[in-house]
Amino acid sequence: MRALKPAPPFFMTDSLLQDAPSAAALPEWFTKAKASATSAFEALPMPTRRDEFWRFSNLKALDPQDFTPARPVASEVCEELLASSSGIKASAGRLVFANDQLLARNTDAELAKTGVLWMPLSEALHSHSELLSRYFMRTESVLGSAKFQALHRSSVKEGSFLYVPKGVSVSAPLEAFHWLAGSGQAVFPHTIIVAEEGSSVTMVDWFKSASEARNMACGVNDLHVGAGAEVRYVCIQDWSRQTVSLHANATTVAERGSATHLGLHLGGLFSRIESLSRLNGAGARSDMLAATVADSAQEFDQRTLQDHRSPETYSDLLYKNALYDQAKTIVSGLIRVEPQAHKTDAFQKVRNLILSPDAEANSLPGLEILADDVRCSHGATTGEIDAEELFYMQSRGIPARDAYRLITFGFLNEVLERFPDQTVRERLQETLRARLHGH
Amino acid sequence: MSLVIQNLHARVVGGQEILRGLNLEIEKGRVHAIMGPNGSGKSTLSKIIAGHPDYEVTSGEVLLDGTNILPLSPDARARAGLFLAFQYPVEIPGVSNANFIRAARQARLAEGEELDAVDYYGELYKEMDSLEIPRSFTARSVNEGFSGGEKKRNEVLQMAMLQPSYAILDETDSGLDIDALKIVAAGVNAQRSSNVGMLVITHYQRLLDYITPDVVHVLVGGRIVRTAGPELAHELESKGYDWIREDLAESASA
Amino acid sequence: MSTEVISQIDVDRTRGDFHYPEQHTFDAGTGLSHATVDYISDVKNEPAWIREFRHKALDVFLSKPMPTNWASQDLENIVFENIRYYLANSQRPTRSWDEVPDDVKRTFERLGIPEQERKFLAGVEAQFDSEAVYSNMKKALGDEGVIFVGSTEGLKEHPEIFKKWFGKVIPTGDNKFSALNSAVFSGGSFIYVPPGVKLKHPLQAYFRINAENFGQFERTLIIADEGSEVMYMEGCTAPKFETATLHSAVVELVALKGAKIQYVTVQNWSANVFNLVTKRAIAHEEAEVRWIDCNIGSRLTMKYPGVVLKGRKARGEVISIALANNGQHQDTGAKMIHAADETTSNVISKSISIGKGRSTYRGQVHIPKHLKGCKNNTECDALLINSTSRTDTYPAITVRGSGNSVQHEASVSQVSADQIFYMQQRGLTEAQAMSLSVNGFVNDLVREFPMEYSVELKRLIDLEMEGSVG
Numbered sequence A: 001m002r003a004l005k006p007a008p009p010f011f012m013t014d015s016l017l018q019d020a021p022s023a024a025a026l027p028e029w030f031t032k033a034k035a036s037a038t039s040a041f042e043a044l045p046m047p048t049r050r051d052e053f054w055r056f057s058n059l060k061a062l063d064p065q066d067f068t069p070a071r072p073v074a075s076e077v078c079e080e081l082l083a084s085s086s087g088i089k090a091s092a093g094r095l096v097f098a099n100d101q102l103l104a105r106n107t108d109a110e111l112a113k114t115g116v117l118w119m120p121l122s123e124a125l126h127s128h129s130e131l132l133s134r135y136f137m138r139t140e141s142v143l144g145s146a147k148f149q150a151l152h153r154s155s156v157k158e159g160s161f162l163y164v165p166k167g168v169s170v171s172a173p174l175e176a177f178h179w180l181a182g183s184g185q186a187v188f189p190h191t192i193i194v195a196e197e198g199s200s201v202t203m204v205d206w207f208k209s210a211s212e213a214r215n216m217a218c219g220v221n222d223l224h225v226g227a228g229a230e231v232r233y234v235c236i237q238d239w240s241r242q243t244v245s246l247h248a249n250a251t252t253v254a255e256r257g258s259a260t261h262l263g264l265h266l267g268g269l270f271s272r273i274e275s276l277s278r279l280n281g282a283g284a285r286s287d288m289l290a291a292t293v294a295d296s297a298q299e300f301d302q303r304t305l306q307d308h309r310s311p312e313t314y315s316d317l318l319y320k321n322a323l324y325d326q327a328k329t330i331v332s333g334l335i336r337v338e339p340q341a342h343k344t345d346a347f348q349k350v351r352n353l354i355l356s357p358d359a360e361a362n363s364l365p366g367l368e369i370l371a372d373d374v375r376c377s378h379g380a381t382t383g384e385i386d387a388e389e390l391f392y393m394q395s396r397g398i399p400a401r402d403a404y405r406l407i408t409f410g411f412l413n414e415v416l417e418r419f420p421d422q423t424v425r426e427r428l429q430e431t432l433r434a435r436l437h438g439h
Numbered sequence B: 001m002s003l004v005i006q007n008l009h010a011r012v013v014g015g016q017e018i019l020r021g022l023n024l025e026i027e028k029g030r031v032h033a034i035m036g037p038n039g040s041g042k043s044t045l046s047k048i049i050a051g052h053p054d055y056e057v058t059s060g061e062v063l064l065d066g067t068n069i070l071p072l073s074p075d076a077r078a079r080a081g082l083f084l085a086f087q088y089p090v091e092i093p094g095v096s097n098a099n100f101i102r103a104a105r106q107a108r109l110a111e112g113e114e115l116d117a118v119d120y121y122g123e124l125y126k127e128m129d130s131l132e133i134p135r136s137f138t139a140r141s142v143n144e145g146f147s148g149g150e151k152k153r154n155e156v157l158q159m160a161m162l163q164p165s166y167a168i169l170d171e172t173d174s175g176l177d178i179d180a181l182k183i184v185a186a187g188v189n190a191q192r193s194s195n196v197g198m199l200v201i202t203h204y205q206r207l208l209d210y211i212t213p214d215v216v217h218v219l220v221g222g223r224i225v226r227t228a229g230p231e232l233a234h235e236l237e238s239k240g241y242d243w244i245r246e247d248l249a250e251s252a253s254a
Numbered sequence C: 001m002s003t004e005v006i007s008q009i010d011v012d013r014t015r016g017d018f019h020y021p022e023q024h025t026f027d028a029g030t031g032l033s034h035a036t037v038d039y040i041s042d043v044k045n046e047p048a049w050i051r052e053f054r055h056k057a058l059d060v061f062l063s064k065p066m067p068t069n070w071a072s073q074d075l076e077n078i079v080f081e082n083i084r085y086y087l088a089n090s091q092r093p094t095r096s097w098d099e100v101p102d103d104v105k106r107t108f109e110r111l112g113i114p115e116q117e118r119k120f121l122a123g124v125e126a127q128f129d130s131e132a133v134y135s136n137m138k139k140a141l142g143d144e145g146v147i148f149v150g151s152t153e154g155l156k157e158h159p160e161i162f163k164k165w166f167g168k169v170i171p172t173g174d175n176k177f178s179a180l181n182s183a184v185f186s187g188g189s190f191i192y193v194p195p196g197v198k199l200k201h202p203l204q205a206y207f208r209i210n211a212e213n214f215g216q217f218e219r220t221l222i223i224a225d226e227g228s229e230v231m232y233m234e235g236c237t238a239p240k241f242e243t244a245t246l247h248s249a250v251v252e253l254v255a256l257k258g259a260k261i262q263y264v265t266v267q268n269w270s271a272n273v274f275n276l277v278t279k280r281a282i283a284h285e286e287a288e289v290r291w292i293d294c295n296i297g298s299r300l301t302m303k304y305p306g307v308v309l310k311g312r313k314a315r316g317e318v319i320s321i322a323l324a325n326n327g328q329h330q331d332t333g334a335k336m337i338h339a340a341d342e343t344t345s346n347v348i349s350k351s352i353s354i355g356k357g358r359s360t361y362r363g364q365v366h367i368p369k370h371l372k373g374c375k376n377n378t379e380c381d382a383l384l385i386n387s388t389s390r391t392d393t394y395p396a397i398t399v400r401g402s403g404n405s406v407q408h409e410a411s412v413s414q415v416s417a418d419q420i421f422y423m424q425q426r427g428l429t430e431a432q433a434m435s436l437s438v439n440g441f442v443n444d445l446v447r448e449f450p451m452e453y454s455v456e457l458k459r460l461i462d463l464e465m466e467g468s469v470g
Helices: A028-043 A075-084 A109-113 A121-127 A129-135 A146-155 A387-395 A400-416 A422-436 B042-050 B074-079 B097-106 B117-130 B148-162 B178-190 B206-210 B231-239 B241-253 C034-044 C048-063 C073-077 C102-110 C113-120 C139-143 C151-157 C159-165 C176-184 C417-425 C430-446 C451-465
Strands: A093-098 A101-107 A117-120 A159-164 A174-180 A185-187 A190-195 A200-209 A216-225 A230-238 A244-253 A258-265 A270-279 A285-294 A299-308 A314-323 A328-337 A345-354 A360-369 A375-383 B002-012 B017-027 B031-035 B055-064 B082-085 B092-096 B166-170 B197-202 B215-220 B223-228 C123-128 C131-137 C147-150 C189-193 C203-208 C219-224 C229-237 C245-247 C250-255 C260-269 C273-283 C288-297 C300-303 C306-309 C315-324 C329-338 C344-353 C358-367 C375-384 C390-400 C405-414
Touching (some): A028 A129, A028 A146, A075 A093, A075 A101, A117 A121, A159 A174, A159 A200, A174 A185, A190 A200, A216 A230, A216 A258, A230 A244, A244 A258, A244 A285, A285 A328, A285 A400, A299 A345, A314 A360, A314 A400, A328 A375, A345 A360, A345 A400, A360 A375, A360 C405, A375 C390, B002 B197, B017 B042, B017 B055, B017 B197, B017 B223, B031 B042, B042 B166, B074 C430, B082 B148, B097 B148, B197 B206, B223 B231, B231 B241, C034 C048, C034 C176, C102 C123, C113 C123, C113 C203, C131 C139, C189 C203, C219 C229, C219 C260, C250 C288, C260 C273, C260 C451, C273 C288, C273 C315, C288 C300, C306 C315, C306 C344, C315 C329, C315 C358, C329 C344, C329 C375, C344 C358, C344 C430
Parallel strands (some): A093 A174, A185 A216, A190 A216, A216 A244, A244 A270, A270 A299, A285 A314, A299 A328, A314 A345, B031 B197, B031 B215, B082 B166, B166 B197, C123 C203, C189 C219, C203 C229, C250 C273, C260 C288, C306 C329, C329 C358, C375 C405
Antiparallel strands (some): A093 A101, A117 A159, A375 C405, B215 B223, C123 C131, C147 C189
8 A cells, every 4th residue: 555645735826728728539438429419318308396306396496498518618717717716735636627628627736646646637638548438427326416417418518537546545635626607607516526446545626616696516426345445535515606507426336445425515595416326245334424504595496316236235324414595405215225135234424403484494315225134224313402402501601603604514424524624624614614604 | 971072163154254164062061151252253152053054164063962063044043052141131021031932942842732831830920049040030031130140040940941952151251249149050050961952152161160070171373273171271270271272372382 | 909800702813724615696797997986876776976086096196106115025926817806795784794695694694793893893884895895883972963975975964074175185196006996996984073072982893804815905984073982893804815915995084172082903814915004193282192002913014194283282103013923015114194193102112023924114203393382102023933033123214403302212022942941841832822922922912902893913923923932
């Protein structure tokens, strides 16, 4: 195992890329799949609430016709966005995109020597086409948004490609920023991580808007965790309050591999979040975590699947929602244990904290167990702040409003605490604190 | 009439060998004690005799009054007269103690024969009283929420109710304070008779102050390495198991 | 001695598996059309409003798709044209077992019904195919104003109460099968308990399907007036035929202010029965409704008893045991619709899947905006006996607004190997040990059933467990 020292902070030194994107032809497998995805998108019907995967969803917000593929951003705006791209203090590499175009990139010099590939998708399509083709959108959409994944597939231009060779352990996190600017525009961010046997890596994705305008994001993640490998991934969804966001994550874990996927969901008007964890080998483990702050008229529609395909696999899901104002959340989670997947442990917890008389929380925790000799459980609770807890804080002199905020922070922080990387965890806590400020 | 263990070799299914040629004869009316250091195989010995599916016998025999019980299922061994007081009694939610013991008694009757409920309860209450088990325990689920001492008393109660010809008490003293130990020991002593042979498995000599054995064996490395009278237990208590190991090493090199 | 229940009642799983040759005077023939509806209405000599109600319902049924977007595809195997919708010998039940035709009487005697009536029931209705053949209630209850009659008699003789509530708890168009029942319903009970009357003993209905290719569509309406209390028990059996039989009931309960209704079901259908039942209650202020439900047998059961908690401090409860054996799918659950402040609901569901059996829990809990102090607690536990057994849980919980508390927990487990070994060491066979464990698993719920039923339940579970081990 070769460990890397964290790189010095360098976001001050990032500068805008001047080179025009490569005009060379895209690989055939990519363009072919793009063509078939275009027809698939047109052929597939728009989902309705009668579809089990869209039960309780507000589909009115979702019409791709309202948006056009994002246009490049003016260079003075780019400068601004770059300056605002403050993420982890010590990262091993950064990519900054705006409207699906690369603005800046940086890779720790040591990192490159280990054989780790860290580059924009547009570059990987040329330089590592064969490798990419083996992992790019290989997991079928099973949580309802096949139509939107087809849209992504037909429109995707840019994203992050991270490849960690066998046995390499990257200690400092890598991070990517995806900015969305303009109005009525659509972006299709993609993140693909391939962690080979025994490797280890942490990556952070930031999704942010340049303004409050109404836009759309339709992203897809492919996380491939090899045998005995460890991938820790965080997505901070902080789009503007007018953004319609669809994001589908597919994690596959091989034997003894371990994946942690954490979503900190803060922005957007309507956010559809799908997360699949497929456990393919004995000893595979997946931790699925999400903390959501929903206020105003925000809606977060979260659908998950813990798919146990091999014996002796483990998954643990914890999704927490704090709801203010007229916000609405849906968490529909399914644990599926296939007939052969004996000796499986699968757990699922959904917790909703309702802080307003007008907010709505929907929980649909599901189990489909086709094997015996399993330990599976799920729990869903919905409630308000405990009066005793509030009183206790007030008795110590804390004003009610601060007490509410403290308790809410603590409620969501329980999710963040489960993320193994301390640097990232602290940055997430800072972001959450800022988001709760004013409530 | 005796329980005879002959040259018994056994291992974890597909794994490590635990018993390596163990010989032992427990006569009716006598109490044998097996002592041994941690990991010597004394607790697994009881499970192997009772037929726990995690272990397999690779050679040897266990003869209960002349019949080899090794081909029998655990329940057939029990009905043949073997009783095991578990070190860690299992909790069975929703099944009341009274119904459980009754089902075990019923299983010992011939086809078509029905247990007399009045006699059964009379006997059960008598045994419970002597073990200082409150009556409310009949309706409670087997071992569920019982303290360590209550669980062990419940094991002795079952032994009394099922009247085995050979009983193995596996670390019956573990997890007991001195008062609980006295009650349990008194319960066991009350059942000593010419009709039952007992094997008491323990790590400490303490239990043997209350249940005095006729014979003491020392188990090391899956074999009985020494057999003597009750005084052996005291010797072990003062000298520790290393003394036996050193002794063994000497005789091996000699 | 609370767990020691001794009883002479002997109804078992195989006991319902017999039938007598059919001799029906009234037969609506095979298939379903407006003519079938007219035939039923004619034979029953019904008032015009109910005939119209039936025709409208048939149109709704025909226009509604099968709910296969979420439910089992097995529903597609119901061939509505092959089913007979009305079979009877008479439209009026007798008040005396002596007047019941011999073969029918023999049927109910074999099922132990007259004996149970003598022992512990306040009243009995026995339905044979489409109509009740026997209906009787202790005279003293009639004197207090209690009404316990069949649905046809109820709508004709007590229209002022019947019409007010009929179809109000479960509208015709609630689902495809409630529409079907509304079109062709026959039999079932109509019960009215006057204010303050508390029935000490249960009323019981027994539903028996005797004919092949038949559909039974009983309709039950129970109204418990202010401060009254009633327990209603239903049992169901059918002989095993090669062809599919359909049972599709609608049960509506109304508990007025402070009233208490307990509705107990022990279903033991044969494995060719599609059992698609809609059951719902309205609980007014401080009223309490408990559905106590045990589902054994049938090919596919779909049943989600519900309570609409309409009045302040109303309480709703569903206690459910389901046992799915080879070839069976128990798709059961509960719906709790909170519609007033400080309403509470409780759902406890335990299922056992044996062999290739499949059990499914579907739940719905709904707390709308601006309610305060509502509470729901749901627990679902599933036990899997064999490696081929399956269990699913699909709850849906919606809470709008703070000030309420909802919790749902579910677990899946199997009987532990240590438990089995411990019991075997005491001399029980592996099968006996497994049976005891399974009975232990549901024991806390079995206790919620009246004693006479709990004994029967334990026996049914033991019978179902036979052959599942080794």
